[in-house]
Amino acid sequence: MSVFTAAADQSLCAPLPVLGEDVRVPLVTGGEVTYAALDYAASAPALQRVWDDVAAYAPYYGSVHRGAGYLSQLSTDLFENSRATVAEFLGCRADDQVVFTRSTTDSLNLLAAVLPADCQVFVYETEHHASLLPWRDARVTYLNAPRTPAQAVESLERALADREPYGPVLVCVTGASNVTGELWPVKELAAAAHAHGARIVLDAAQLAPHHPVDIAELDVDWVAFSGHKLYAPFGSGVLAGRADWLREAEPYLAGGGASRKVARRADGGVDVEWHSTAARHEAGSPNVIGVYSIASACKALTEAGFENLVAREQALVAAVRAGLAEVPQVKVLSLFGDDAPRVGVISFVVEGWNSSHFAAALSAEYGIGVRDGLFCAHPLVRTLLGSDPEQVGECGAPEAEPGERSLNAIRVSFGAGTPEEHIERFVRAVKELVSEGAQWKYRTEGGRCVPDRGAAQL
Numbered sequence: 228m229s230v231f232t233a234a235a236d237q238s239l240c241a242p243l244p245v246l247g248e249d250v251r252v253p254l255v256t257g258g259e260v261t262y263a264a265l266d267y268a269a270s271a272p273a274l275q276r277v278w279d280d281v282a283a284y285a286p287y288y289g290s291v292h293r294g295a296g297y298l299s300q301l302s303t304d305l306f307e308n309s310r311a312t313v314a315e316f317l318g319c320r321a322d323d324q325v326v327f328t329r330s331t332t333d334s335l336n337l338l339a340a341v342l343p344a345d346c347q348v349f350v351y352e353t354e355h356h357a358s359l360l361p362w363r364d365a366r367v368t369y370l371n372a373p374r375t376p377a378q379a380v381e382s383l384e385r386a387l388a389d390r391e392p393y394g395p396v397l398v399c400v401t402g403a404s405n406v407t408g409e410l411w412p413v414k415e416l417a418a419a420a421h422a423h424g425a426r427i428v429l430d431a432a433q434l435a436p437h438h439p440v441d442i443a444e445l446d447v448d449w450v451a452f453s454g455h456k457l458y459a460p461f462g463s464g465v466l467a468g469r470a471d472w473l474r475e476a477e478p479y480l481a482g483g484g485a486s487r488k489v490a491r492r493a494d495g496g497v498d499v500e501w502h503s504t505a506a507r508h509e510a511g512s513p514n515v516i517g518v519y520s521i522a523s524a525c526k527a528l529t530e531a532g533f534e535n536l537v538a539r540e541q542a543l544v545a546a547v548r549a550g551l552a553e554v555p556q557v558k559v560l561s562l563f564g565d566d567a568p569r570v571g572v573i574s575f576v577v578e579g580w581n582s583s584h585f586a587a588a589l590s591a592e593y594g595i596g597v598r599d600g601l602f603c604a605h606p607l608v609r610t611l612l613g614s615d616p617e618q619v620g621e622c623g624a625p626e627a628e629p630g631e632r633s634l635n636a637i638r639v640s641f642g643a644g645t646p647e648e649h650i651e652r653f654v655r656a657v658k659e660l661v662s663e664g665a666q667w668k669y670r671t672e673g674g675r676c677v678p679d680r681g682a683a684q685l
Contacts (some may be wrong), residue, residue: 228276229255230419230677239538239539240532240535240536240538240539241356241646242539242645242646243274243276243458243527243531243536243643243644244273244274244275244644245264245272245274245275245458245643245644246272246273246275246278246460246642247262247264247272247273247275247401248261248272248646249261250262252594252683253591254591254592254593254594255591255667255678255680256591256592256667260593260594261594262594262596263593263594263595263596263648263652264596264644264645264649265595265596265597265639265640265641265649266345266596266597266598266640267456267571267572267640267641267642267645268405268408268433268456268484268598268602268637268640269435269459269598269640270455270456270639271436271455271456271458271642271644272417272458272644273458273460273520273645274458274524274527274643276523276527277458277459277520277523277527278460278517280520280523280596281460281516281519281520281523282300284305284516284519284562285516287301287302288302288339288515288516288602289301289302289337290302290512291303291306291512291513291515292306292484292506295423298496299310299512302401302515305515305519306393306513306519307412308522309518309519309521309522310325310505310522312441312466312522312526313467313522313525314467314522314619314638315525316440316500316525316526316528316529317435317440317441317442317450317465317467318440318441318442318443318444319348319443319468320442320443321440322333322470323442323467323469324467324468324469324470324473324474324504324505325465325466325467325505326465326466326467326473326505326508326509327463327464327465327505327509327511327513327514327517327518327521328451328463328464328465328466329359329462329463329464329505330357330453330455330462330463330464330530331355331357331430331431331432331451331452331453331456331463331464332357332361332453332464334451334452334464334465334466335357335358335361335399335428335430335451335466336361337466337479337508338361338397338428338449338451338466338472339361339362339363339364339365340476341472341475341476341477341479341481341508342362342364342365342472342476343380343394343395343472343474343476343635344394345366345393345394345395346365346366346394346395346396346397346682347365347366347367347368347391347394347396347397348362348365348366348367348388348396348397348398348399349366349367349368349370349386349387349390349396349397349399349425350362350367350368350369350370350398350399350400351369351370351371351372351373351379351396351400351401352369352371352372352606352607352610353372353373353404353406353562353604353606353607353610354399354400354430354607355401355402355405355430355432355602355604356431356603356604357430357603358399358400358401358430358451359604359606361654362399364545365397366391366394368390368649370382370383370385370386370632372562372607372610373562374562374563375563375564376411376412376415376563376567377411377412377422379411379416380412380415380416380419380433380572383398383419383420384418384419384422384423387419387423387425388423390423395426396420396424396426397425397426397427398402398416398420398425398426398427398428398430399427399428399430400413400416400427400428400429400430401429401432401433401434402429402430402431402433402434402435402438402440402618403432403433403434403437403438403569403570403572404433404527404562404569404604404607405432405433405572405604406560406572406602406604406607406608406611406636406638406642407560407561407562407563407567407569407572407573407574407611408433408544408570408571408572408573408574408640409561409562409567409568409569410434410438410567410568410569410570411502413429413445413447414444414445414446416501417445417446417447418446421446424614425449426449426469427447427448428447428448428449428450428451428468429447429449429450429451430451430452431450431451431452432451432452432453432456432574433456433570434452434570435450435456435457436456436458436622436642437537437540437570437571437642438532438533438537438570439537440452441442442467442468447468448468448469449466449467449468449469450465450466450467450468451464451465451467451558452465452506453523454517454520454521456526457519457521457524457525458524458528458642458643458644459520459521459523459524459612460517460520461514461516461517461520462514462517463514463517463518463520463521465521469626472509472542473490473507473600474503474507477501478501478507478508478510479483479508479510480508480510480511481499481510482510482511483510483511484502484504484506484509484510484511484512484513484601485501485507485508485509485510486499486500486501486502486503486510487500487501494581495540507510510609512585517646521609528643531643537581539643540570540571540641540642540643540645541565541639542568543645543647543650544569544571544573546650546651546654547573547639547641547649547650547653547654548565548573548635550653550654550657550658551573551575551654551657553658554577554657554658554661556577556578556579556580556661557575557576557577557578557661558575558576558577558578558656559573559574559575560574560575560576560611560612560636561611562607569586570642571640571641571642571645572638572639572640573638573639573640574602574608574611574636574637574638574639575636575637575639576612576636576637577637577657577660577661580588580660580661581635582599582600582635582636582637583635583671583674583675583676584669584676585599585637585660586637586676587600587669587675587677587678588660588667588669589653589660590663591655591667591669591677591678592656592660592665592666593652593653593656594652595649595652595653595656597637597638597639597640597653598637598638598640599635599636599637599638600635601634601635601636601637602636602638608634608635608636609634611636612636639653641667657671667679
């Protein structure tokens, strides 16, 4: 019986076409199967629409902002129009800037680099390392993991009320957890931050691909996200929001493009006048194709009807959660509880299984790609697993042998391009592995659990 039977009366939109949807992979048990890409939270497959747009533009590629030739002017227009498209997608305010970066990590490190002197930063221990670690030159307060959305707001309000009474303040928070998929109360946190004179940056890496993000409606000061999670290929990201800190700080990178005027002084030195626009922090030749791919993805999601995509994804979430709930040995990880709204990101552990072993078996025996490890959110996963915060564990590199307990979890993630069959295959595979065990022997190699190719089938 289909795991979607309960939602049979719903008219769900079709998945968006993505690259690799017909790729077939070999099974260790023999034969091959269409690959089920269920690791969207790491990198989502590129939309076919995005790839087609990039391919159509590729013959016209030229250097931006620096050429009088037709292709250079065309590429410059495309680059700046992409900036406008992203601004519209994010609901940016009239005076906001959209800065193109390499990724969410790069975006948040850029923001960390432009913080005013004596800035205090408040960040929850539940954050991805991209938003947990960049604030090395600021006074940082790490807030404990809340267990309800209301508790998240309350703990932030208490921390801000007790802060040192001087200097600017920044709050950093995720929109959707990359471990549990749970939505955070961003609008309420923004209100709390602003009530105490603080600013707030939203890590939307896991939110923007699954849910509309509106800077003005959420009333956040900045938003950061990555193209490779938003169904776009290539290494590009976005930092969008208030211009003043960006305009007043030294450029993130010094070089061509960031500078307006450069002149030698009489004493032999150099005077530089930097741009006051987004170009101030976009030194060097930009990744035009990467930027265009983000803009193309923004258009594709908008034109497909984000509300329809959200409804379809919620049906997938419900199907996965219902299927896992039928397996007593499976524990789904959650901060806010079963009723918390979430995007298509679900992490779990299986009693009696090393997480790497389970993920390896899903891949080798069923052609399903998931993620195992600590998901670059070590403090959060350790909190959810109830382990000692100082216990050893590495992101994606478990040290336990197959069958041994590991300080890791399994993450399944999906989105706009996920077919129902992939979800059904995943649920079926979990049930079969738990009830019947793996069909093959596995060993640890280079920190990863892999099929033992020299072993006989079990």
